Amino acid sequence: MIQINELTKVYKLTKKQMMEHKTKKNMMKAVDKLSLTAKPGEIYGLLGPNGAGKTTALRCIATLLKPTGGDITVKGYDTVKDSEKVRKTIGFLTNEIKLDPQFSPKYMFGFFGRLHGLNEKAIEERREKLFNYFDIKDFEDKKIEELSSGMKQKASIAVSLVHNPDVIIFDEPTNGLDIITARNVTDYLKLLRDEGRTVIISTHIMTEAEKLCDRIGIIINGVLAMEGTLKEILEQTQTKDLEDAFFELFKIHNKEEE
Amino acid sequence: MGGTKNIIKKELTRVFTDKKMVISLFILPGVLIMVMYSIMGGLISNLEKDIEAHIPTVYIQNAPEGLDSIIDAVDYNGYITYLNTSDSTNHINDGILKGEIDLLVVFDEGFIETIQNYEEIGDPIPEVRTFYNPSEDYSNAAKGNFTASVLYSYQQSLLAARLGNIEQLQVFHIDRDPEAGVIVDEGKANGKFLAMLLPFLINIMLFQGAMGLGMDSITGEKERGTLSSMLLSPIKRSEIVFGKLISLGILTSLSAVIYTVSVVIGIQRLGGGDLGAMASIKFTPIQIIQLFALLIVLVYLYVSLVALVAVYARTQKEAGSYVTPLYILVMLGSILTMFSSSGEKGIEYYAIPVYNGAIAMQDLLVGELTMAKFGVTVGSLALLAFLITTLVTRAFNSERVMFNA
Numbered sequence: 001m002i003q004i005n006e007l008t009k010v011y012k013l014t015k016k017q018m019m020e021h022k023t024k025k026n027m028m029k030a031v032d033k034l035s036l037t038a039k040p041g042e043i044y045g046l047l048g049p050n051g052a053g054k055t056t057a058l059r060c061i062a063t064l065l066k067p068t069g070g071d072i073t074v075k076g077y078d079t080v081k082d083s084e085k086v087r088k089t090i091g092f093l094t095n096e097i098k099l100d101p102q103f104s105p106k107y108m109f110g111f112f113g114r115l116h117g118l119n120e121k122a123i124e125e126r127r128e129k130l131f132n133y134f135d136i137k138d139f140e141d142k143k144i145e146e147l148s149s150g151m152k153q154k155a156s157i158a159v160s161l162v163h164n165p166d167v168i169i170f171d172e173p174t175n176g177l178d179i180i181t182a183r184n185v186t187d188y189l190k191l192l193r194d195e196g197r198t199v200i201i202s203t204h205i206m207t208e209a210e211k212l213c214d215r216i217g218i219i220i221n222g223v224l225a226m227e228g229t230l231k232e233i234l235e236q237t238q239t240k241d242l243e244d245a246f247f248e249l250f251k252i253h254n255k256e257e258e
Numbered sequence: 259m260g261g262t263k264n265i266i267k268k269e270l271t272r273v274f275t276d277k278k279m280v281i282s283l284f285i286l287p288g289v290l291i292m293v294m295y296s297i298m299g300g301l302i303s304n305l306e307k308d309i310e311a312h313i314p315t316v317y318i319q320n321a322p323e324g325l326d327s328i329i330d331a332v333d334y335n336g337y338i339t340y341l342n343t344s345d346s347t348n349h350i351n352d353g354i355l356k357g358e359i360d361l362l363v364v365f366d367e368g369f370i371e372t373i374q375n376y377e378e379i380g381d382p383i384p385e386v387r388t389f390y391n392p393s394e395d396y397s398n399a400a401k402g403n404f405t406a407s408v409l410y411s412y413q414q415s416l417l418a419a420r421l422g423n424i425e426q427l428q429v430f431h432i433d434r435d436p437e438a439g440v441i442v443d444e445g446k447a448n449g450k451f452l453a454m455l456l457p458f459l460i461n462i463m464l465f466q467g468a469m470g471l472g473m474d475s476i477t478g479e480k481e482r483g484t485l486s487s488m489l490l491s492p493i494k495r496s497e498i499v500f501g502k503l504i505s506l507g508i509l510t511s512l513s514a515v516i517y518t519v520s521v522v523i524g525i526q527r528l529g530g531g532d533l534g535a536m537a538s539i540k541f542t543p544i545q546i547i548q549l550f551a552l553l554i555v556l557v558y559l560y561v562s563l564v565a566l567v568a569v570y571a572r573t574q575k576e577a578g579s580y581v582t583p584l585y586i587l588v589m590l591g592s593i594l595t596m597f598s599s600s601g602e603k604g605i606e607y608y609a610i611p612v613y614n615g616a617i618a619m620q621d622l623l624v625g626e627l628t629m630a631k632f633g634v635t636v637g638s639l640a641l642l643a644f645l646i647t648t649l650v651t652r653a654f655n656s657e658r659v660m661f662n663a
Contacts, residue, residue, distance in 0.1 A: 012658075064489060065657050088492035097490065098483040102272055114264045115491035159487075 001075055001198055002038040002061055002167060007031055008069035009056050009222075030056040032222040033070065038200045038215075040166075043193050045213030046202040047246065053222040054202035055094065058171050061200070062092040074167055088116065091165035093157055095175055101145035105136055105155035108144070109162055116163035123162070130158040133188065149176050157185060168192055170201045174208060186212050206243045218246060220253040261493030265501025266508070269475060273509060283470065284513055288520040295524025305395070314360035314400035317341055317350050322369040325412060332407045336400070343367055347389075354391050360400035362389040363409075373416060454596050456623060457616035459521055460514065460553070461592035465560045467513035469581055471506050472564035477577040480569070486660065495654040499565075499647065506561045511553070548632050549622055555636050556615045559643040560588070566646050569653040572662065592616040608634040611642050 009031040011017075018026060031053040038044035046054045059065045061072055063083040072079045074086045099108045106127070113123035131137050134154040139147060144155060153176055161168070173189065174182035189212065193199050203209055209216050210230055217227045226233055226249055230242065237245040273279050318325070319341040329338070341347070353359030366372065366384040373384060386409060390401040418424045433439050479485040488498055563584060571577035591612035608614045608631045618635040621627035653659045 059661070062490060064486065064661060084492045084494065087490055092490050096483050097486040099487065100268075100272065100479075100484045101482065102276055103268075107271075111264065111268050112487070112491065115261055115488070115493055117260070117492070 001040055001073075002036075002044075002200060003073045004034055004036050004057070004061070004070070005072070006070035007034040007057065007060060007067050007072060009053070009060060009065060010068040030222055031060070034219070034222070034224050035070075036217050036224060036227060038198050040198045041193060041196045042214040043189060043199040043201065043212055045209045045216045046200065046219055047204065047206070047209045047213075047216050047242075048202075048219035049204060049250075052219045054204075054219055055171055056222075057219070058092075058094070058169050058200070058202055062090060062169055063087055064092075088163070089165055090167045090169055091160040091163070092169045092171075093160040093173060094171035097156075099144050099152070099156055099159060102143060104141045104143060105131075105147075105158065106140040108155070108159050112159050113162045118163060126162055126164065127158075130161055134158050134184065150178055150181050153177055154181060154184075157188075165197075167198045168200070170199070172203055173201055174203075174205070206241070206246065210242050216242070218249055220250055223253060225249040225253045261491065261497035262501040262504065265488070265498060266505040269502065269505035270508065273471075283467075283509070284516050287513070288516045291517060291520040292524045295521065299524070309395050309399050312396050312399070313337060314396060314403070315339075315358070316361045316363065316400065316404065317347070317359065318363045318365070319343070319345065319347060320365040320367055320369060322365055324370075324415070325365075325408075328412045328415060329408055332411050334404070334408050336404075351389060354389060354394075354397060357391065357394045357397065360390065360394070360397045361404055363387070363404065364389070373420075376420075454620075456518075457595050457619040458592040459518055460619065461556070461588055461612070461616055463514040463517040463521075464510060464553075464556055465564075465585060465588045467510040467517070468506060468557070468560040468564045469585060471509050471513070472561060472568045473571075473574050473577045473581065475502060475506055476565055476568035477571045477574045480660070481573055489654075489660060496651045499651045499654055503558070503561050503565060503647065503650075506565065507554075507557045510561055511557050514557075545622060545625070545627075548627060549619070551636055552615060552618055552622070552632075555639040555643065559611065559615075559639050559646070562643045562646040562650060565650045566653070569650055570659060588612050595620050605631060605634055609638045611639055615639060 008029065011028045011030055013021065013023070013026050013028055017028075018024065021028065034053070034057060036044070046057060048054050056065065060067050061074060061079060063079045063086050066080055075089050077085045077089070079086050099105070103111070109127050109131075110120075110123055113126065118126070131140055134157060136151075136154055136158055139151055144152060147155065157170075157173070168189070170189070173185050177185065186208070189199055189201070193214070201213070213230075215227065215229055216233060218225045218233070226236065226245075228236070233242065233245050234240065237248045239245040239248055273283065314336045316336045316338045317340075318338060320343055321340050347362060347364070350359055350362045354362060364387045366386070369384045369386075372382055375381065376383070388401050388405065391397040414424065417427060421427060476485070479488075489495070564581060567580045567584065568577050571580055591610075592615075594613060595616040603617060608618060614635040618627055618631060621631065
């Protein structure tokens with residue numbers, strides 16, 4: 001269970017960043033009073049355009065960033081006060097976090113397994129299971145720098161799940177994957193959901209959200225514009241598909257910002 | 259501290275399983291240092307041999323009677339041209355300036371007569387003047403050789419002629435066998451030479467090692483995005499910091515040992531084996547412990563200093579430009595010891611980080627490091643390193659530093 005309560009995250013901008021964002025304000029609100037709950041046994045999808053605040057929100061859940069306002073609990077643990085316990089519970093995957101290119105997937109799997117306090121036997125069992133599922137066996141001893149981006153992504157996913165976490169946070173999990181591997185990953189996420197785990201993902205791919213997520217939160221400019229099942233969202237926006245619904249909401253919320 | 263151990267193991271594996279890294283960090287610099295010093299040594303000894311083999315061109319004006327027989331007697335080897343009083347020496351001076359002629363020796367007119375007419379105090383004494391160019395190696399050597407062999411022997415022979423018995427002038431001998439009279443603590447004498455060189459070398463080598471490795475292991479990992487994956491593990495940030503610092507410390511010490519040994523081997527060839535006596539330096543067990551403790555805190559300080567810079571830098575290039583001023587400071591601190599007199603220094607000097615490490619090592623090598631000085635040195639270095647470690651840990655906890663957020 002993930003509970004986000006009025007999460008606000010403000011970044012202080014350096015002069016260079018202010019130029020990049022073309023703003024004169026030295027503060028940027030990436031997430032604004034975001035509240036949501038992701039429950040065990042469901043896949044929650046954060047849907048939004050680039051820069052909407054999805055990654056920031058996920059990083060706050062993963063204890064990498066501290067909220068400016070509000071709070072987050074994961075399985076009852078506060079992400080600031082009990083950050084170590086939160087990290088023990090979660091499996092976090094994001095594009096910017098990479099595995100050391102000089103090592104093999106096998107070594108990295110063992111390394112992170114040990115950091116999570118697993119013994120060698122448990123690591124081997126987990127490795128057997130995950131490497132088989134994601135077809136990593138063939139290149140488990142190759143250096144990560146020699147792998148294709150799809151292989152790398154598979155290895156990263158396996159490593160992030162080494163400790164069999166109850167809560168899974170995936171930032172754009174199918175990014176850069178070919179269609180077969182992408183299906184492989186989404187299938188595995190469904191499997192995890194069916195095992196009763198809490199899964200939260202971010203995506204900007206509408207079809208992925210439609211097919212995969214049990215509940216969807218649409219986030220625009222750091223604000224949760226709408227939340228619900230696909231059916232609920234379509235009803236409320238009176239649209240036929242998620243893409244139309246998204247643009248309806250985008251029109252309203254982008255205007256508000258201006 | 260299981261996390262720390264795990265990280266140390268990974269960091270060491272990373273370096274030692276990478277052939278390129280082992281070669282570029284340990285083997286290549288060691289070989290290069292050795293080759294560099296050996297070539298320097300070879301060139302210097304070639305130069306010396308060349309000077310020895312050179313036959314000087316010497317002009318002698320007003321050569322007195324009997325000088326040529328002395329020149330033959332001492333077997334002086336040179337192209338000698340004799341000049342008369344009336345000959346001009348201007349073109350010879352020009353030649354000496356240009357390095358074409360090595361030496362001009364001018365005897366006073368009536369040299370022998372003046373000597374023979376000497377009777378009592380106040381009578382004139384003739385002079386021999388030598389003209390040479392000290393910036394020309396050949397000329398410099400020619401003057402020294404001519405004076406020592408020809409002129410000195412000539413003087414002795416004239417003295418013998420005047421007094422009949424030269425021993426009357428000798429009165430007593432001073433050290434007929436100078437070597438036999440040398441009473442010296444071999445260890446201390448060798449230590450003195452090493453004491454000048456080693457602290458400088460060790461300081462520089464340690465910092466250099468820490469610099470290369472630290473930037474890759476911290477800024478590099480940050481840049482590659484591999485550090486964040488470690489930040490996601492359920493361990494304390496301080497465990498990661500210690501894992502990084504300790505593994506860096508181990509690698510730095512190793513590279514410093516390799517560099518220092520290469521320098522010593524290289525210099526040995528350079529100095530024609532003068533340092534061979536190095537093995538004769540004997541340390542007491544306490545001195546060995548002191549040296550060890552000193553090196554450990556120095557490594558700790560340098561590694562934490564580099565880590566602090568590396569953690570704040572966004573790219574390795576940036577880290578490189580931040581760390582250079584520190585490198586210069588460390589160099590300055592250690593160069594100071596090379597040229598300072600060996601006089602007693604006040605205890606307060608031993609509280610100046612970096613400099614204190616160098617002077618303490620210097621004292622240690624000549625056996626003059628007191629416990630108080632050792633304590634102040636190690637204490638102040640360790641305190642500073644600890645403070646810096648706290649700052650590094652704080653930076654690891656800062657999302658702004660880690661994620662640029």
